[in-house]
Amino acid sequence: MESMDIFKQIQPDDSLNDIDYVKTFSSFNKPVAVKGVKGEILYMNELAKNLSKLSDQEIFALYDEKLPEDIAQVNGLGLVSIEKIIRLKTTDGEMEEKFFHIESKTLLNKFGLFYGTMFIFYDFTSLVKYVLNIKNNSENKVYDDITGLFLKNQFKEMLSMEVERVTRYGFPLTLAVFFFENLVFFGQSFGKDKLNQLLKFFGIFFKQKFRKTDTIFRIDFNSFICILPHTNYESANNKFKKLQKELDEVIKFQSSIKPILIFGISEFDLKKHYKNYELLIEEARINQQNNKFYK
Template sequence: MQIKIFEDERLNTEFFPGLNFVKVFSSYNKPLAVKDIKGDIIYMNEQAKALRLSTNDDICISFNEELPEEIKKLNTSGLLSINKIINTISVNKIPQKKYFQIETITLFNNFGLFNGTLVIFFDMTKIAENIIKLSEMNNCKAYDELTGFLLKEQFDEIAEKEAERCKRYGVTFSVVCFSFENLVLIGQSYGQEKLNKLIRYYGMFLNQKFRKTDYLFKFNFNDFYAILTHTGLDVALTKFEKIKKSISEAVKFNGPLQPVLYYGISEFDIKRHFKNWNLLIDEAKLEFEKNKTFSFKKF
């Protein structure tokens, strides 16, 4: 594509007779350009000229225009319809990526034949940046939507904070690994909506049972953890046994298929676990597997 900016008089006489470009387009508050039948730009208003001077990119859409994945997702959501990204440099030499929704209008001559294309640039940069920023914040969310538990990415930071507290004040804390047996089978038998309601209920139930100083985490679909602050192993065992009993009484399904809470607990030891959270988790997992195996052996 070439840019061949002609004088208004020649445009009016040779390309679009009777059309006064200055009168019609110069006061338009958005970048605007006109292409001839070959696809070359023959007119730009002042806003389009400023845009063209601010970049080394082609300001019009090419036939093989490629957009970043984040913009493709944004367009798919229906919030915007961005079809051109232009890398610009301001008068202060500050680079900026601008997002445009470019619309075209076909122009015809007096005989009804194709005579060119009107190209209008709608600058959607501010809206796009806000949506992208909001999307990034959602991707970095700290809580699980169903349970209200913290996500696993928060575990190390909180464990380290509690370990420092133990080191300073000589207290302890316990880590609990727990899950609910038969969740997958319940989902298969009663449907995903029923399963989501059950998980949401468990989240509300457990959040009410623990202190504000305790932390609950969701690592995976049915892989949960808790940090019980200022709580030794014996107290944590007693607390979770009571919770297991109360939750089994609160949730019952018709038939033999019942959700069952299994758990394993490890107590923080400053010599073995300081800065070694994986070992603390592994020991809780090991106790979890022991308790689960023991329960199965009873049947």
């Protein structure tokens, strides 16, 4: 997916006519449009023209654009931001809804005066339909019944979504793996009901401590993974050390059966980990083993 370095191709100038929009944007494989000071359309590449031609509505998002509740919920997950639903005519003449993230860039001339806005349209229809399908399909469970955390069948898809955002925007992304040492001994000592109560507490605890953009998965009985966007290794490591200390203070049992948070961190590297998520996970698990050894 393209980075937003395309913005750097626009050089400030005091004359709109001096900008060669065709040369700059014609080869860009996303719809691109530029509006002037009064909202007039100064330029559309062929993809944007086709988008407008096939639609029976305005393709630009309004300032107070109203979105359906289900799309607002998709946006609330933090995986993507949909600003506009555009109805497009298909080859058989039917109208089909497409879901777009629209990025905008304010254009200034060399005097720092506003002369227009550039819009780039990203089609996230497949992603939105995937999320809505999971949400609406009662046979496809999304959350763990005990902890309330995401199930492992959501992990790879959500990680892929976050990685695509990283490749586009360049922000840091960190993966954390963790488990609770002595959890089995706790269950053997207190029974299934008490164990489930503790796991439920863990789910509530993590939901309260993490941001909405962070995503936590219960992979199996005592294995968890957390995706932390906009977070580097140091920040994630400090975060989990703090959580480890807080849990240690809250959970009061004898040391032989006291569940202890053991975690490992790995920061995503585009060159090393892109399309190689297993390596990212493996590095986090190695870090986890080191933390367990030196705890």
